[in-house]
Amino acid sequence: MRNMRVLALPLALSTVLMVGGQGGASTQPMSGDDVSASAVRKKGVSAWKFDGVTRALSNSRVGWFYTWSSGRSGIKAPAGVEFVPMMHDAGSVTAAELHRAKKQGRILLGFNEPDRSDQAHMTVTEALALWPRLQSTGMRLGAPAVATGGDVAGGWLDRFMKGAADRDYKVDFIPLHWYGADFDATRATAQLRSYLQAVHRRHKKPIWLTEYALIDFTNGTPRYPTKAQQAAFVKNSTAMLQKLPYVKRYAWFTLSTDRGNGSGLYHGASANRVGAAYRAAD
Numbered sequence: 001m002r003n004m005r006v007l008a009l010p011l012a013l014s015t016v017l018m019v020g021g022q023g024g025a026s027t028q029p030m031s032g033d034d035v036s037a038s039a040v041r042k043k044g045v046s047a048w049k050f051d052g053v054t055r056a057l058s059n060s061r062v063g064w065f066y067t068w069s070s071g072r073s074g075i076k077a078p079a080g081v082e083f084v085p086m087m088h089d090a091g092s093v094t095a096a097e098l099h100r101a102k103k104q105g106r107i108l109l110g111f112n113e114p115d116r117s118d119q120a121h122m123t124v125t126e127a128l129a130l131w132p133r134l135q136s137t138g139m140r141l142g143a144p145a146v147a148t149g150g151d152v153a154g155g156w157l158d159r160f161m162k163g164a165a166d167r168d169y170k171v172d173f174i175p176l177h178w179y180g181a182d183f184d185a186t187r188a189t190a191q192l193r194s195y196l197q198a199v200h201r202r203h204k205k206p207i208w209l210t211e212y213a214l215i216d217f218t219n220g221t222p223r224y225p226t227k228a229q230q231a232a233f234v235k236n237s238t239a240m241l242q243k244l245p246y247v248k249r250y251a252w253f254t255l256s257t258d259r260g261n262g263s264g265l266y267h268g269a270s271a272n273r274v275g276a277a278y279r280a281a282d
Contacts, residue, residue: 040064040082042242043281044251045265046211049074050258052269057081057255059271060279064249066210068112070101088112089120093130102137109175109210110134111144115156120144124159128167135170145175145210151198161203173206173248174199181216183225185232188214189240200246209241209250213263224262231277238281252278 041063047053048067057065058078066084067073070092077083085101086109087093101108113119114127127144134141143164149155157174164171178195180188192212200207214233216223225233234252241250257264257272265275 040249042247042249043238043278044084044210044249045255045278046251046253047075047255048259050256050268052266053255054078055269056266056271056275059269060255060265060275062251064251065255066109066251070097071104084109086110086112087134089114090122090126090130093133098133098137102139106139107142108134108137108139109142109145109208113147113177114144115146115149119147124156124163127160128163128169131164131167131169140172141170142173142175142208143171143205145177147177150174150176151195151202153202157199158202171205173208174203175208175210177211178209179212179217179253180214180233181218181223183214183216183229183233185229185236188233189236192237193240193244196244196247206246206248208248211251211253212237213253215263222261227273230263230274234274234277234281238278242282 041061044062044064044066045057045060046068047057047065054076057075058081062081064082064084065075065077066086067075068086068088070085070087072083075083083105084107085105087097087101089111111120111122111127114122114124122144143157144160146155146157150157152158161171161174163169176196176199178192180191182188182191196207196209214225214230224230238250241247252265253263255265257267263274265271265278271279
């Protein structure tokens with residue numbers, strides 16, 4: 001992995017809870033819909049190689065996973081679990097990595113948190129300049145995943161989407177990240193839903209929620225809920241995500257407790273209380 005968040009605490013996790021508009025699910029028709037939604041389970045997870053990773057992926061009953069990389073990072077996927085590659089940052093956009101992504105997957109995730117200096121750290125201009133290279137794969141293509149502010153007028157994602165539209169660039173769906181500082185499962189689920197709704201209303205694209213969990217970064221040092229609180233949020237949030245028609249996929253942060261700290265689902269191949277709740281989600 002290319003200096004990923006999971007290597008030294010979750011470096012790029014959102015430090016601010018972004019809350020969007022209120023209201024029910026949008027009924028607007030969606031452009032660039034995910035043609036694989038009926039064939040692949042919505043539920044996914046971020047992962048990296050560890051002892052028992054294949055068994056954990058299988059046990060978790062996810063339909064897909066990603067590694068913040070163009071390749072599987074040494075993970076042998078269980079039968080029926082799709083790998084989704086990513087172009088993590090500007091340095092990832094090479095002929096070799098684009099070829100690997102196309103060979104190992106059929107959907108490509110854009111840059112990882114370009115709005116953060118400790119992640120992809122790219123200007124909108126830089127991302128747009130590289131976008132034709134990603135398009136050249138012919139794969140379904142997700143926008144860069146901002147850490148926060150996906151619903152903000154004039155924000156990083158807003159400027160990217162306007163620039164892509166002006167250039168007639170391909171963006172099939174919008175990946176999002178969200179981390180909640182309110183450890184009450186009911187309130188946190190409502191806050192997450194509000195953010196997703198606000199982003200969908202602004203950009204009118206299908207959404208993939210590619211990182212989410214309850215972690216409070218308000219004071220700089222991560223503060224985690226209890227396992228019971230995290231498990232309750234898993235139960236509530238997955239039930240909500242399954243029902244939102246414009247959310248095509250979602251992925252918890254993250255599969256292993258080795259680097260997932262207070263949000264990891266599995267210790268080796270064994271599910272903890274949070275992992276058991278995620279496994280039960282449909």
